[in-house]
Amino acid sequence: MLEGIMIGLTTALSIQNLLFVMMGCLAGTFIGMLPGLGPMSAIALMIPIAATLDPSAGIILMAAVYYGAIFGGSTSSILINAPGVASTVATSFDGYPMAKSGKAGKALAIAAYSSFSGGVIAALFLLVAAPFLASVSLSFQSTDYFALMVLGLVAVAAFAGKGDMAKALLMTVIGLMLSTVGTDQTQGVPRFTLGMIDLVDGISFLLLVMATFALSEALMAILKPKGDADRLKEKEASENLGSMAVSKDEVKEMAPVIGRSSLLGFLIGVLPGAGATIASFLAYGTEQRIAGPDKGKQFGKGSVRGLSAPETANNAAATGSFVPLLTLGIPGSGTTAIMLGALIGYGIQPGPRLYIDQPEVFWSVIVSMWIGNIVLLILNLPLIPYIARVLAIPSRFLLPLILFFSLIGVYFVSFNTFDIQLMVLFAIAAVVLRMLDFPMAPMILGFILGGMMEENLRRALLINNDSWSFLWERPLTLAILMIAALCLVAPFLTGKIREMKDRAYERTSSSGD
Amino acid sequence: MPISKDRLGGLLLLAFCITYAFLSQQIRLLPFQESSAFHARTMPEVLSVLGIGLSLVVIAFPGSKARLELAGHDWLKVGLFLALMSAYGLTIRPLGFIASTSLFLMIGFWMLGERRPLHLIAVAVPLVVLFWVLMTQGLDVFIEPLPTFLRGGS
Numbered sequence: 327m328l329e330g331i332m333i334g335l336t337t338a339l340s341i342q343n344l345l346f347v348m349m350g351c352l353a354g355t356f357i358g359m360l361p362g363l364g365p366m367s368a369i370a371l372m373i374p375i376a377a378t379l380d381p382s383a384g385i386i387l388m389a390a391v392y393y394g395a396i397f398g399g400s401t402s403s404i405l406i407n408a409p410g411v412a413s414t415v416a417t418s419f420d421g422y423p424m425a426k427s428g429k430a431g432k433a434l435a436i437a438a439y440s441s442f443s444g445g446v447i448a449a450l451f452l453l454v455a456a457p458f459l460a461s462v463s464l465s466f467q468s469t470d471y472f473a474l475m476v477l478g479l480v481a482v483a484a485f486a487g488k489g490d491m492a493k494a495l496l497m498t499v500i501g502l503m504l505s506t507v508g509t510d511q512t513q514g515v516p517r518f519t520l521g522m523i524d525l526v527d528g529i530s531f532l533l534l535v536m537a538t539f540a541l542s543e544a545l546m547a548i549l550k551p552k553g554d555a556d557r558l559k560e561k562e563a564s565e566n567l568g569s570m571a572v573s574k575d576e577v578k579e580m581a582p583v584i585g586r587s588s589l590l591g592f593l594i595g596v597l598p599g600a601g602a603t604i605a606s607f608l609a610y611g612t613e614q615r616i617a618g619p620d621k622g623k624q625f626g627k628g629s630v631r632g633l634s635a636p637e638t639a640n641n642a643a644a645t646g647s648f649v650p651l652l653t654l655g656i657p658g659s660g661t662t663a664i665m666l667g668a669l670i671g672y673g674i675q676p677g678p679r680l681y682i683d684q685p686e687v688f689w690s691v692i693v694s695m696w697i698g699n700i701v702l703l704i705l706n707l708p709l710i711p712y713i714a715r716v717l718a719i720p721s722r723f724l725l726p727l728i729l730f731f732s733l734i735g736v737y738f739v740s741f742n743t744f745d746i747q748l749m750v751l752f753a754i755a756a757v758v759l760r761m762l763d764f765p766m767a768p769m770i771l772g773f774i775l776g777g778m779m780e781e782n783l784r785r786a787l788l789i790n791n792d793s794w795s796f797l798w799e800r801p802l803t804l805a806i807l808m809i810a811a812l813c814l815v816a817p818f819l820t821g822k823i824r825e826m827k828d829r830a831y832e833r834t835s836s837s838g839d
Numbered sequence: 840m841p842i843s844k845d846r847l848g849g850l851l852l853l854a855f856c857i858t859y860a861f862l863s864q865q866i867r868l869l870p871f872q873e874s875s876a877f878h879a880r881t882m883p884e885v886l887s888v889l890g891i892g893l894s895l896v897v898i899a900f901p902g903s904k905a906r907l908e909l910a911g912h913d914w915l916k917v918g919l920f921l922a923l924m925s926a927y928g929l930t931i932r933p934l935g936f937i938a939s940t941s942l943f944l945m946i947g948f949w950m951l952g953e954r955r956p957l958h959l960i961a962v963a964v965p966l967v968v969l970f971w972v973l974m975t976q977g978l979d980v981f982i983e984p985l986p987t988f989l990r991g992g993s
Contacts, residue, residue, distance in 0.1 A: 378980060490902050493845065496852055496893040503859050503886050510866075510879040517866050517879060518859070541924075548920055548951070549912045723962055726947025730940065733924060737931065738980055746928030750921055757917065761907060762848035780882045792876035 330457070330681070334689030337382050338697055346379070346387040347694055351701045352709075354394020359402045359716055360724065364413075365395035365644075365661045366767070367540040373532050373668055374735040381672040382687050386694040388665055389648075393445060393698045396602070396644055397706060398713075400437045400637060405430060405714060413602035413640040416610040420625065420632035427628055431570040436630060437637045438707045439572065440584055444638035445699035447588035448595070448645035453692055455596070456681070460653040463678040468785040469796040471654075473806035475779045477813070478656045481597065482768050484813040491817060494768045497759075501772025502779070504529055511781060524744040531667040533736045533745055534773055537752035538766045540732040544725045545757050551721070570707070580634045583613055591639030595646020602640040602647070602659070609639030645695055651676055652688060656775070660767035663774040845901035849894050856890035863887055919950060935985040940967045 337343060350372070357368040372391045376384035399414040404421035417437060424433040466474075479502075483494035507518040508528025519525040572580075587609040594605035613635040614625045625632040650656045655677035657663035669676050674684060681688035706713065736745050756766060790796045798804050842850075863883035872878040923946055930939040944963035953959055974980045983990065 374980075492893055492896045492900065493848070493902065496849075496890065496897055499886055499890045499893060500852065500855070503856075503883070503890060506883050506886070513869075513872060513879045515866060515868065515879040517883065518862050520862075545917050545920065549914070549917050551913060720953075722948055722951035722953045725951060726944050727966075729920065729924060729947065730944060733927060734940070737928075738974070738982070741982075743928045743932060746931070747925060750925050750928070753924075754921060758851070759848060762844040762851075763903070763905070764848045764852075776882075783882070784877050787877045794876075 330685055330689045331453070331693065333685050334691075334693035337686045337690035338386060338693040343383055343386050343690070343694070344697070346383050347390045347697050347701050348705060350387045350390025351394040351397075351698055351706055352713075354391035354396075355398035355401070355702075355706050355713055356394075356716055357391075358395030358398025359713065360398075360728075363395075363540065363543055363728070364399060365392050366535065366664055366770075367543060368392070368395035368398075369661060369664050369668075370532060370535040370540060371731055371735055373664075373671075374738045376668060377671060377739060381669070381674055381684070382690045384668065384672065385665070385687060385691050388668060389691055389694050390698045390701070392644060392661060392665075393441075393641070393695075393702055394706070396641060397438065397441055397702050400441065400640075401434060401710065401714060402717065404433045404437060404633075406717060413606050413643075414636075415603070416606040416636035417633065417640075419610065419636075420627070420629045423626065424628035424633065428568055429628070431568040432572060432576075433628075433633060434710055435570040435572050435707065436576070436580065436633050438703055438710075440580065440587075440634040440637035441641040442699050442703045443584040444588045444591055444641035445645055445702075446696055447584070448592040448642035449692060449695040449699070451589075451592045452645055452649060452695070455649055456652050456688075456692065459649060460678045460681050463654050466654075466678065466802070467800070468782040468789065469800050469803045470806060471656075472779060472782040472786055473797075473803045473810070474654060474656050475775050475782065477806050477810040478650070479768070479772060479775060480810040480813050482659075482771050484817060490763075490765065491814075493764050497765055498768040498772040501769035501774075502776040504534065504769075505773045505776025506780070511777065512784060522744075524742060524748075529748070529773075530736065530740065530745065531664070531770075531774060532739060533749055534752060535664055535667075535770060536732045536736050537749040538756040538770065540728060541749060541753040542756035542760055542766075544728040544732070545753060546760060547721065547725055549757070570710075576630050579630050583631050583634045584638045586612070587635045587638035588642045591642025592646040594639070595643030596649045602643040605639040605643035605646075606636035609635040641699075648691065648695075652680060652691065653678060655680075655778070657771065660770050663771045667774050841906055843901050843904045844907050845903055845905075846898050847907060849897035849901070853891065853894035853898065856887060856894055859883070860887035860891065916950060920947070923947060923950070932983070933987050935987070935989070936971055936982045937964075937967055937984045938986055940970075 338347070353372065354365070354368050357363050357371060358365060368391050369388050372388055376387050379387065396413065400417045400421070403414040403418035404425050407418050407422040421433045421437060424430070424436075479498045480495075483491055483498055505528075507525055509516050509519075509526055516526060590609050590612065591602075591605040594608060595602065610625075610632060613631050614622055617625065617629075617631055621629065621631060644661075647657075647659045647662045651662040651666060655666070655675060657666045666676060674680070674687060733746055733749060736749060737743070760766070786796050787794070796803060797807065860883075863880055866880050866883065868878055868880060923943065927939060927943045930942075934942070941960075941963045944967065945959045948959050948962065971982065971984055974982065
């Protein structure tokens with residue numbers, strides 16, 4: 327492991343890569359701060375640049391953008407109560423009231439220290455967990471991988487909530503369907519190309535991500551323009567931040583919260599599908615419950631604990647989500663799905679062999695997480711008063727620029743104008759589906775995993791002489807599929823149990839009367 | 840009868856899945872492939888069944904009864920932006936990167952309310968030139984800057 331860390335340090339600490347970490351953190355913060363544009367859009371916007379770099383530098387850049395975007399999202403949550411991403415919604419519960427009471431600078435500093443600690447502690451966990459899991463998963467066969475992919479897809483849909491699960495599953499299937507467009511990998515048969523030569527290579531994942539996230543976000547903002555009051559609020563918030571100093575008492579209050587939330591966030595992040603949003607809400611809820619009556623009352627009114635917990639947890643979860651990506655090659659979230667797509671673009675197949683075959687990529691990603699977090703703290707925090715000015719850029723300039731960067735990002739990779747027309751088409755579909763409250767992230771996950779899933783299923787059948795019995799004969803495959811099935815029924819079961827409990831409570835209370 | 844968002848989305852995706860299922864049957868297979876357990880049609884066929892089934896579930900058991908609100912949205916502007924993006928795709932080669940992108944941005948700024956010609960030019964043109972220099976000089980990604988009629992050579 328020590329040797330690996332040294333490899334990672336040598337790679338990540340080169341002048342070029344350090345510059346990329348700084349650039350990534352800064353660009354990520356900048357993009358993540360724009361309401362609506364989250365880490366997925368930020369990473370997608372960076373892929374055309376990352377594609378020109380060597381794999382280590384490219385992945386380091388994208389990891390830095392990821393952290394920066396989460397940090398940026400927290401900033402807009404705190405300053406204008408407009409979370410850039412779902413994972414920073416819980417941050418706004420206490421961050422915004424704190425900012426409203428004239429302590430915006432303090433709130434930003436608490437958020438930054440918590441993010442930093444969460445990220446650094448979780449990277450330590452990752453250092454231990456990733457090689458261990460990678461060595462265990464070396465014994466995995468294609469049947470197990472197929473089952474793991476099913477679990478990953480189902481888990482993302484299951485965490486969408488009881489009412490939205492069918493919609494999320496449907497969107498996952500749509501993503502899987504889109505992944506089948508193009509030439510079939512083994513038999514060389516064209517599928518769903520509609521006779522168009524531009525579709526023979528399939529749909530580029532970057533195109534799909536840009537169209538469904540960055541483009542559709544900008545189009546949604548054009549569709550529902552903000553009022554003058556909102557714009558004024560954004561301008562004022564970005565100009566008056568106040569002091570960024572944090573007192574000793576506040577540090578004492580934050581310390582145990584950071585410890586608990588880091589562990590919780592990391593564990594939640596490792597689970598496929600759960601991700602930073604659930605981690606942040608869970609950490610917030612946990613801290614509120616254990617805070618005691620006095621401190622508990624401050625939650626929602628600018629509590630230090632209430633701000634620190636979700637911020638720590640979402641960064642720790644972001645780090646945790648790299649565990650399944652790096653060790654199994656299975657992304658646990660939409661963001662890591664995009665990173666997986668980028669890795670595949672480099673010709674790198676993440677999985678248990680990554681840390682044996684390409685240790686410099688594996689370890690430099692882990693080391694760059696520490697460096698990224700340090701950069702965020704020492705570079706971005708002092709720059710926040712200036713970076714926050716991005717919120718004051720008029721949307722009449724900002725939105726066409728986002729459209730331009732999205733279109734040109736895809737065009738610079740393929741130099742095919744057909745891609746721009748296809749993006750427009752996907753953007754229309756994405757806007758319609760967003761208006762109808764259909765989630766986009768499961769579709770991206772389905773799209774990224776589709777090719778690998780088909781390949782592993784094909785291989786599994788080949789090994790098993792065209793028999794589907796591997797689904798129930800191999801214990802590990804069966805166990806993973808059972809967990810996937812449990813994920814599907816769990817929301818219904820918990821709902822039923824809650825209903826029964828409520829009914830029982832009503833009965834006892836009415837008989838008591 | 841007004842239809843809920845979930846049902847409307849379910850119907851649209853059902854149409855998509857049925858089209859996908861129909862097209863999956865157009866995938867050509869060689870005679871020996873048809874008898875194998877897994878071929879180029881297998882995954883699309885499984886996905887078609889899953890997609891149609893899930894669409895029907897969403898239509899039959901919608902998670903929410905909220906309806907689509909069309910009022911208060913600037914549909915015309917979104918339509919114009921979509922047309923603008925499409926036109927950008929068509930003009931980027933013949934007009935070259937600098938002219939087509941500057942035009943795209945200036946029209947975009949104008950459509951969103953910026954009316955001062957000097958501001959339109961002062962924001963768009965330097966930004967596009969700077970971006971082009973960064974991409975070509977910094978990242979070695981070359982993109983033709985000039986319109987077809989100004990290019991030298993063949």
